[in-house]
Amino acid sequence: xxxxxxxxxxxxxxxxSGLPDLDYALNPYIGCSHGCLYCYAKEYTRFSEVAExxxxxxxxKRNLLDVLAKEVKRVRRGVVGLGTIxxxxxxxxxxxxxxxxxxxLLAVNGFSISIQTKSSLILRDLDVLKRYSKxxxxxxxxxxxxxxSEMRVLEPFSSPPMARIEALKRLAREGIKTWVFYGPIxxxxxDDLEEIAEVLxxxxxxxxAVYFDKLRVKKFMWRNSxxxxxxxxxxxxxxxxxxxxxxxxxxxxGVECRYGFEYAEEGASVEHYKTLDxxxxxxx
Ligand code: SF4
Numbered sequence: 001x002x003x004x005x006x007x008x009x010x011x012x013x014x015x016x017s018g019l020p021d022l023d024y025a026l027n028p029y030i031g032c033s034h035g036c037l038y039c040y041a042k043e044y045t046r047f048s049e050v051a052e053x054x055x056x057x058x059x060x061k062r063n064l065l066d067v068l069a070k071e072v073k074r075v076r077r078g079v080v081g082l083g084t085i086x087x088x089x090x091x092x093x094x095x096x097x098x099x100x101x102x103x104x105l106l107a108v109n110g111f112s113i114s115i116q117t118k119s120s121l122i123l124r125d126l127d128v129l130k131r132y133s134k135x136x137x138x139x140x141x142x143x144x145x146x147x148x149s150e151m152r153v154l155e156p157f158s159s160p161p162m163a164r165i166e167a168l169k170r171l172a173r174e175g176i177k178t179w180v181f182y183g184p185i186x187x188x189x190x191d192d193l194e195e196i197a198e199v200l201x202x203x204x205x206x207x208x209a210v211y212f213d214k215l216r217v218k219k220f221m222w223r224n225s226x227x228x229x230x231x232x233x234x235x236x237x238x239x240x241x242x243x244x245x246x247x248x249x250x251x252x253x254g255v256e257c258r259y260g261f262e263y264a265e266e267g268a269s270v271e272h273y274k275t276l277d278x279x280x281x282x283x284x
Contacts, residue, residue, distance in 0.1 A: 013068040023078025028098035030059035034158040041085040072109040079112040089119035107132035118158035120167035137177040140168040145198045172206035183213030187233040209256040
């Protein structure tokens with residue numbers, strides 16, 4: 001399949017976010033060439049070409065910065081989630097620089113920016129991130145610490161595990177507030193407690209909190225044999241018992257951990273984190 005880039009004009013850049021810790025969402029691109037097999041975001045795009053060819057078609061919001069420049073003067077200041085249903089630092093950002101310029105625009109106008117990525121390309125913008133570090137936090141999705149991780153099958157085109165970890169450490173060293181998202185946890189792929197302990201150790205070293213989320217079962221997964229198999233495993237998995245062990249590790253190592261699913265309802269005493277489902281399906 002050939003990778004395709006389309007460009008569109010938009011009328012709105014910022015959308016209201018349903019998350020308590022985000023006021024707005026900003027997605028410079030529609031679709032994501034990281035092409036993670038499990039990606040839920042494809043269910044929330046109105047571009048069928050993007051959804052049906054996930055990872056191979058990306059739409060660039062070409063007038064994003066013009067529209068955003070007007071909006072930042074008009075709307076109330078708040079926290080903007082950059083890349084909530086796309087990766088704002090997927091490879092095409094190297095060319096368009098929409099995320100970089102949007103961060104500058106938002107920060108200069110008094111907004112805070114929360115970025116979640118799987119890409120070490122974010123290091124290109126270290127100068128901007130440092131300049132506005134009081135207004136910025138960066139979360140890295142880290143799903144493995146192994147070079148030959150099986151997660152690469154599910155995340156074929158994002159930065160490899162060590163590149164993400166090194167980028168995360170670098171950001172922390174440079175004084176950027178960081179956090180780790182360990183998810184989705186896929187039974188048999190990245191539910192090894194020794195590996196999770198390694199991630200917690202890294203988080204401890206750099207003072208990051210860690211968020212956990214299980215593989216959520218979505219309709220599209222039943223159309224792919226590998227995903228269907230994993231979805232079935234996730235449905236049968238004893239998540240309560242697993243998370244008990246994970247949180248015992250968090251306590252042992254003194255790392256702040258939160259989770260992204262219904263674990264709280266099962267009696268856990270840790271703080272409840274908004275579910276990824278709610279995160280993705282919030283009004284855009
Ligand atoms: S990096 Fe995120 S948005 Fe991109 S395909 Fe993977 S899960 Fe989806």
